[in-house]
């Protein structure tokens with residue numbers, strides 16, 4: 001079984017991908033890992049990609065698509081779940097064509113639907129406990145909300161100090177990623193719509209505003 005997973009940053013796509021991968025024994029392939037693998041392995045494509053990345057430029061599709069395809073091909077028999085690619089309509093069309101030519105069939109597209117403001121809130125609301133990484137705190141989730149102590153928010157489990165991850169508070173970077181994701185003309189939403197309109201692959205759209213368990217249940221009930 002081969003699956004594409006879509007969802008904005010903050011939608012829990014990585015978590016859901018891991019649940020599905022475990023259930024079906026799929027290879028969970030993240031687009032970032034494909035780049036790293038090729039660059040580390042010093043492949044021709046990796047060398048080319050590295051030049052773009054080092055300049056801070058986007059790696060063009062004629063390098064990315066063959067890289068993705070090569071990695072997917074390795075898991076042809078096992079089946080795969082691809083996460084974080086395609087990001088644009090052009091990439092969706094190119095990937096679809098390349099998959100057909102390679103004889104690999106795309107079975108499902110999973111889309112985790114979440115309003116942009118909520119996705120942003122979910123990223124920015126994460127809090128880290130100074131005492132224990134396993135004490136989840138989040139200002140937007142009632143169940144794991146930090147508690148107030150002396151006018152300050154502290155860990156709901158141990159009362160420890162809370163901090164944020166710098167990446168999570170980088171609003172500009174979050175907005176930039178979401179600009180690409182929510183773009184339904186040429187961006188990632190356009191890629192999702194491409195598969196919806198094609199009609200020969202089943203698109204499973206689920207409400208990402210529910211909790212992790214509810215979201216995974218609504219995905220799994222649509223899968224065989």
Ligand SMILES: [Zn+2]
Pocket residue numbers: 129130131132135155156157158159160
């Ligand atoms: Zn704590």
